[in-house]
Structure formats: structure tokens, C-alpha cells
Amino acid sequence: xxxxxxxxxxxxxxxxxxxxxxxxxxxxxxxxxxxxxxxxxxxxxxxxxxxxxxxxxxxxxxxxxxxxxxxxxxxxxxxxxxxxxxxxxxxxxxxxxxxxxxxxxxxxxxxxxxxxxxxxxxxxxxxxxxxxxxxxxxxxxxxxxxxxxxxxxxxxxxxxxxxxxxxxxxxxxxxxxxxxxxxxxxxxxxxxxxxxxxxxxxxxxxxxxxxxxxxxxxxxxxxxxxxxxxxxxxxxxxxxxxxxxxxxxxxxxxxxxxxxxxxxxxxxxxxxxxxxxxxxxxxxxxxxxxxxxxxxxxxxxxxxxxxxxxxxxxxxxxxxxxxxxxxxxxxxxxxxxxxxxxxxxxxxxxxxxxxxxxxxxxxxxxxxxxxxxxxxxxxx
Amino acid sequence: xxxxxxxxxxxxxxxxxxxxxxxxxxxxxxxxxxxxxxxxxxxxxxxxxxxxxxxxxxxxxxxxxxxxxxxxxxxxxxxxxxxxxxxxxxxxxxxxxxxxxxxxxxxxxxxxxxxxxxxxxxxxxxxxxxxxxxxxxxxxxxxxxxxxxxxxxxxxxxxxxxxxxxxxxxxxxxxxxxxxxxxxxxxxxxxxxxxxxxxxxxxxxxxxxxxxxxxxxxxxxxxxxxxxxxxxxxxxxxxxxxxxxxxxxxxxxxxxxxxxxxxxxxxxxxxxxxxxxxxxxxxxxxxxxxxxxxxxxxxxxxxxxxxxxxxxxxxxxxxxxxxxxxxxxxxxxxxxxxxxxxxxxxxxx
Numbered sequence: 001x002x003x004x005x006x007x008x009x010x011x012x013x014x015x016x017x018x019x020x021x022x023x024x025x026x027x028x029x030x031x032x033x034x035x036x037x038x039x040x041x042x043x044x045x046x047x048x049x050x051x052x053x054x055x056x057x058x059x060x061x062x063x064x065x066x067x068x069x070x071x072x073x074x075x076x077x078x079x080x081x082x083x084x085x086x087x088x089x090x091x092x093x094x095x096x097x098x099x100x101x102x103x104x105x106x107x108x109x110x111x112x113x114x115x116x117x118x119x120x121x122x123x124x125x126x127x128x129x130x131x132x133x134x135x136x137x138x139x140x141x142x143x144x145x146x147x148x149x150x151x152x153x154x155x156x157x158x159x160x161x162x163x164x165x166x167x168x169x170x171x172x173x174x175x176x177x178x179x180x181x182x183x184x185x186x187x188x189x190x191x192x193x194x195x196x197x198x199x200x201x202x203x204x205x206x207x208x209x210x211x212x213x214x215x216x217x218x219x220x221x222x223x224x225x226x227x228x229x230x231x232x233x234x235x236x237x238x239x240x241x242x243x244x245x246x247x248x249x250x251x252x253x254x255x256x257x258x259x260x261x262x263x264x265x266x267x268x269x270x271x272x273x274x275x276x277x278x279x280x281x282x283x284x285x286x287x288x289x290x291x292x293x294x295x296x297x298x299x300x301x302x303x304x305x306x307x308x309x310x311x312x313x314x315x316x317x318x319x320x321x322x323x324x325x326x327x328x329x330x331x332x333x334x335x336x337x338x339x340x341x342x343x344x345x346x347x348x349x350x351x352x353x354x355x356x357x358x359x360x361x362x363x364x365x366x367x368x369x370x371x372x373x374x375x376x377x378x379x380x
Numbered sequence: 381x382x383x384x385x386x387x388x389x390x391x392x393x394x395x396x397x398x399x400x401x402x403x404x405x406x407x408x409x410x411x412x413x414x415x416x417x418x419x420x421x422x423x424x425x426x427x428x429x430x431x432x433x434x435x436x437x438x439x440x441x442x443x444x445x446x447x448x449x450x451x452x453x454x455x456x457x458x459x460x461x462x463x464x465x466x467x468x469x470x471x472x473x474x475x476x477x478x479x480x481x482x483x484x485x486x487x488x489x490x491x492x493x494x495x496x497x498x499x500x501x502x503x504x505x506x507x508x509x510x511x512x513x514x515x516x517x518x519x520x521x522x523x524x525x526x527x528x529x530x531x532x533x534x535x536x537x538x539x540x541x542x543x544x545x546x547x548x549x550x551x552x553x554x555x556x557x558x559x560x561x562x563x564x565x566x567x568x569x570x571x572x573x574x575x576x577x578x579x580x581x582x583x584x585x586x587x588x589x590x591x592x593x594x595x596x597x598x599x600x601x602x603x604x605x606x607x608x609x610x611x612x613x614x615x616x617x618x619x620x621x622x623x624x625x626x627x628x629x630x631x632x633x634x635x636x637x638x639x640x641x642x643x644x645x646x647x648x649x650x651x652x653x654x655x656x657x658x659x660x661x662x663x664x665x666x667x668x669x670x671x672x673x674x675x676x677x678x679x680x681x682x683x684x685x686x687x688x689x690x691x692x693x694x695x696x697x698x699x700x701x702x703x704x705x706x707x708x709x710x711x712x713x714x715x716x717x718x719x720x721x722x723x724x725x726x727x728x729x
Contacts, residue, residue: 054483055482055483055484058482060481060482061482064475064478064479064482068474068475068478158561162561164562165470165494165496165562167495167496174500178500252471255500256470256471256474256494256496256497256498256500257496257497257499257500258470258494258496258497260470260494260497260562261561261562262469262470262560262562263470263471264471265467265469266467266469303475304475304479307463307475307476307479308479308482308483310461310463312437312463312464312466313437313464313465313466313467314437314466317466
């Protein structure tokens with residue numbers, strides 16, 4: 001028995017020693033990944049809807065689409081990093097509301113609008129810092145912490161304004177929030193978004209800090225022992241999420257010209273859905289920002305197309321939900337299938353090393369034994 | 381061998397996304413397909429197409445107003461459509477307004493979730509030639525052509541105070557179970573009810589106003605909490621159809637049935653059971669069907685250019701007769717109706 005396993009072990013070792021992600025040629029790694037797949041799905045939806053849904057092919061569709069998803073796009077950037085570390089922040093929409101209300105109340109009380117905006121960003125920073133503190137310093141699970149702060153921040157926001165809404169913001173600011181870049185169809189908000197997107201992409205994909213974010217998500221213990229300051233990284237990410245959510249809150253307030261406690265109700269789920277659809281693993285360690293941006297746009301485009309096709313909100317929710325389930329389930333099923341295929345493929349190099357004339361009872365024993373050893377290997 | 385397996389693996393990774401894209405296309409095809417016949421009809425011509433955009437779908441009150449609207453649109457030979465968000469949040473209507481702007485619908489008949497948040501979107505729709513009529517709940521006047529009001533706020537508030545005063549013998553503690561804390565209509569009515577109570581009913585004390593968010597379960601729970609908190613409560617006024625139905629459901633199964641009076645604004649269909657079993661004596665409402673009917677005719681008059689929404693403009697509204705536009709572009713439907721066990725079976729909405 002042992003003598004039969006040994007040769008196979010040495011053979012698979014040769015196979016698994018290569019770093020899997022770099023086995024494939026560069027063009028494959030560049031083109032055949034989740035990011036490209038989500039972008040492909042986005043393009044497919046656009047082309048399909050342009051051809052079949054009346055009025056979808058107008059440029060105004062893109063304007064409205066980008067205006068609608070702008071807050072989600074903004075928040076999805078830091079949220080991606082948070083989820084890659086294996087944490088989650090459910091309080092983002094409540095932070096949007098609290099920042100919106102703080103901004104409105106301060107402006108209403110006579111604070112210069114710029115100062116009110118800065119103060120709202122500070123509110124977001126404090127919200128994020130509280131989440132980060134509870135998660136990192138007290139070691140509480142982020143799911144529980146942010147469910148709590150989701151209710152807390154929303155409660156403060158509604159409490160601050162009560163039954164009223166603050167609506168009289170200066171036209172120059174609200175016009176900018178609703179405006180477009182020059183004569184193009186692209187809303188002005190896409191400028192700050194593009195800047196932030198570049199910053200976050202550089203941060204996540206081209207710095208040691210970003211490498212650390214992935215490392216924490218893949219194996220927090222290993223990351224800690226390799227010198228990554230896990231707590232500081234997570235705290236910083238929660239703070240970033242809070243600040244960007246507050247920025248989205250200010251934008252939201254200006255775009256709708258209304259600071260209310262129930263602004264952005266339920267937006268946290270839209271953000272998280274888009275991030276997951278964009279290929280980020282909820283267990284952490286996997287995902288990339290370009291895919292997430294495509295994920296947000298994909299959900300927006302589907303909603304826009306279905307609305308133009310006179311479908312109700314329920315149908316839109318069902319389609320978006322199904323898509324998310326298909327994306328998440330599909331990728332894990334495919335992962336299972338390909339690991340199964342690798343297991344089946346593994347004995348092949350062994351059969352070339354073992355002599356062809358192996359007795360029949362021995363082979364059947366080997367066939368049942370090898371996959372077990374192989375499975376242990378795959379689990380790592 | 382190694383290269384062939386890895387290539388297969390690489391492709392396999394690509395498969396789910398492609399599958400997702402294909403699956404989605406199929407869904408879109410299915411949805412789009414069913415729409416094509418209807419969509420091509422009402423989208424482009426824009427002439428007498430009237431789209432109702434209620435606060436949210438699945439609300440019996442707006443189902444009734446849309447029924448009335450549809451009847452009117454059929455009567456004058458236009459095309460009727462109803463779209464709307466699933467939740468009544470301030471911004472949720474904006475994307476629907478934008479969609480209708482793209483489709484170039486003739487008129488949007490909307491009940492506003494927020495007087496300001498949808499203003500900019502409505503303005504864009506009007507710039508594109510679409511007429512905007514608000515009904516039930518208004519926006520700021522500059523964002524719409526006309527507002528069809530169910531009744532003037534004073535009349536509605538006064539009617540509810542009259543009903544609760546009658547039910548509790550003009551004396552004792554009452555509470556209000558409202559919709560959401562930001563609801564434009566309800567807040568206005570509550571303010572006027574408070575004034576009316578202070579001025580003409582000094583022995584009635586309003587102890588608390590709670591908000592059920594126009595959600596059945598929340599309203600139900602808030603009713604339970606009210607009764608626990610104020611053991612000597614004599615009556616509850618709920619100026620929202622969701623609230624009064626939930627409160628009635630709670631009361632009818634509790635020890636307070638018949639002891640704590642309940643009144644407010646409700647639909648006969650929802651309240652029939654509770655009026656008949658004695659939980660509720662009487663309640664009030666205008667006919668939402670008539671409101672939708674009048675709104676549709678007002679939209680038609682605007683699309684055809686018969687009226688511009690100026691004070692003094694007059695138009696015909698089918699079976700309801702002639703209406704005149706008042707100050708600020710407001711058209712008033714009429715006085716609210718009172719429903720009790722004697723007349724409730726005459727109404728079906």
C-alpha cells in the first residue's frame with residue numbers, strides 16, 4: 001500500500017510545485033480572468049439591450065446610468081478592499097445618510113458650504129474609525145459590528161433631522177452634481193470618481209500595502225507573521241470606507257437637493273452585490289477593482305434596460321439576484337469541476353513512471369488511494 | 381499534457397461569466413419579448429400616453445388610483461401605463477422619471493415621495509415635452525404643471541378630528557399612528573389636526589405621534605407599543621391606509637377591541653371586516669379611483685393644450701364633470717367620504 005502511494009506522490013509534487021497562476025501564458029492570464037468576463041458581460045448586455053430595448057441606444061441612457069450608480073461606484077472602491085481582507089462593512093449606506101444629514105444641518109445653521117462638506121467627510125471618518133476600532137482593537141467580527149453601526153448611524157441621522165428635510169443648497173453646487181463634463185454625456189461626478197478609482201487601483205494592485213490586503217484575506221496568520229500590520233491595514237480600510245461613503249453622501253445630497261435621514265436606504269446591499277458580482281470573493285483574498293467597476297455598471301445597465309422595457313422593480317430585483325447567484329455559485333461550481341478534473345488528470349504522469357505491466361488488483365487499489373492523497377494536496 | 385489541461389482550466393474559468401452573460405441575455409430576451417408588442421405602441425407616439433408613477437407598487441391605495449386612471453385613459457382613447465419603485469424612498473422614483481423622459485411619454489402622473497428630490501428629474505422631463513401632473517402628494521409647485529389634490533388638507537384633518545371626537549365622546553387621550561416621519565401629506569394633516577384639537581376640542585389630549593413607515597408589520601408593532609405605554613388611551617387616529625388597517629388588525633384580536641376607538645383614512649376593502657366586527661366605527665377617505673380618474677383627465681387636457689395649469693383654467697373630467705384649476709395650479713377632487721357599517725358595502729376599492 002505505502003509502496004504504491006509513494007511513486008504517485010513524487011509525481012504530483014512535480015506538478016504542484018509550479019505556481020498555478022503563472023503556469024499559463026501571459027495573454028491567457030490577461031484575457032481569461034473574471035474581470036474581463038464581467039466586462040464582457042457588460043458589453044454583451046449593452047449591445048443586446050441597444051438592439052432590442054427601445055430608447056436604450058441613446059447617449060442619455062449612459063448619462064442617467066452613471067448618475068444613478070455614481071454613489072455605488074464610489075463606495076464600491078474601498079468596499080472591495082475591505083472585502084478582500086475578509087471583512088465587510090454593512091454600515092456604508094447609514095454613513096451616507098449621516099454625512100448627508102450632517103452636511104445639511106451644518107449648512108442650514110449657516111456654516112459655509114465648503115466647511116460643511118469637510119465636516120461631513122470628518123463625520124464619515126469618525127464612522128469608519130469607530131467600525132475599524134471595534135473590529136481591530138476589540139477583535140469583534142465586522143459583520144456584527146457593522147450591523148450594529150448600520151442601525152446606529154441611521155438612527156442618529158433620522159434623529160438629527162426628525163421629520164424635516166433640508167433642501168436649499170446653492171445652485172452652483174447642485175448644478176455641478178447634476179451636470180455633465182462640457183458637452184459630453186458623462187456626468188461631472190465621474191471626474192472625482194476617476195481620480196479615486198486610479199488611486200484605489202494603484203493602492204490595491206501596485207503597492208506593498210495592496211499586496212498586504214490580499215495576504216490578510218488569504219491567510220491572516222501568515223500575513224501577520226510575514227510582517228504585515230494586519231490591524232493597522234484593516235483600520236485604515238474602514239476609515240477609507242467611511243470617508244468615501246461620506247463623499248458619496250455629500251454627492252447624493254447635492255444631486256437630489258435634499259438632506260434626509262432616510263437617504264440611500266438599502267444601498268449597502270447594492271454595493272456589496274456589485275462587489276461580489278465583480279468577482280470579489282466574500283471569503284477574502286480574491287478579486288480586483290476593474291471587475292468591480294464593471295460589476296456596478298452591469299447591475300446599473302440591467303436595471304436601466306429592464307426599466308426601459310417596462311419591467312417592474314420586482315423583476316429587476318429578481319434578475320439582479322439571479323445573476324449574483326449564478327455568478328457566485330457558477331464560479332464555485334466551476335472551481336470544484338476544475339479541481340476534480342485536475343485530480344483525474346493527476347494519475348496520468350504517474351502511469352508513465354510506473355511500469356505498464358502492473359497487476360490488476362494493484363491498479364484498482366492505487367486508483368482509490370491516489371485521489372485521497374491528491375485531495376489533501378488540493379485543499380492547501 | 382500539462383499545457384492542454386491548463387488551457388482547459390483557463391477556459392473553464394472564463395465559462396461562468398460567459399454563461400452569466402448568456403443567461404442574462406435570455407432573461408432580457410424573455411422580458412423584452414413580452415414587451416415588444418406593448419412597448420412599441422405606447423413608447424414612441426407620445427400623444428395621449430399617460431404613465432402613472434405611484435409612490436410604490438403593491439399599495440392598495442395606488443392600485444385603486446391606477447384603476448381609476450386606466451378607466452379614464454381608456455375612455456378618452458389613450459395609452460395607459462403604470463411603473464414604480466418597490467420602496468417609497470425619496471430617490472427611488474428618479475430613475476423611473478428618467479426612463480419615462482427617454483421614452484417620451486405624453487404625461488407623467490406621479491405621487492411624490494419627496495417634494496424636492498425628484499424635482500430636477502421632473503424638470504428634465506418637462507424640458508423634453510412631457511407634461512407632469514402630481515396627485516395625492518405634491519412636489520414643490522415649480523416642478524409640475526398641475527397638482528390634483530384629494531381634498532384640501534384642512535378638510536381632511538378636520539374630518540378625522542370630527543370622527544375621533546364623535547367616537548370617544550369628545551374627551552380623553554388619543555394618539556396618532558402616521559406613515560413615515562417625512563411623509564409630506566401626513567405631517568401637514570397632523571399639524572392641522574393639532575391646531576383643530578387645540579382650538580375646538582380642549583378635552584382631547586394628543587399624547588403621542590408614532591410612525592409605522594407605511595409598513596404593515598411596523599404599524600402593527602407600533603400600535604401594540606402605544607397601547608402598552610398609554611393604558612388610558614381612548615382612541616387612535618391613523619391618517620394612512622396601511623396604518624389604520626394594521627392597527628385595526630391588532631385591536632380586533634386584543635382586549636382593547638371596542639374599548640379603544642380607531643379612525644383615520646382607510647380603504648373600504650381593507651376595513652370592511654373591522655367595521656363589521658365592531659373594531660372600527662367609522663373612517664374617512666376620498667375615492668382614490670376618482671382621484672386617478674381626474675388625474676388622467678387633467679393629463680389629457682394638458683397634453684392636448686386645452687389648459688396650461690394656470691389659475692382659472694377649466695377642463696372636463698368625464699363622469700366627474702367640470703373642474704377649475706385653483707391657485708398654484710391645484711385642482712381639488714372634493715370632500716372626503718365617511719364610511720361606516722351602513723354604507724361600506726356600497727364601495728369597492
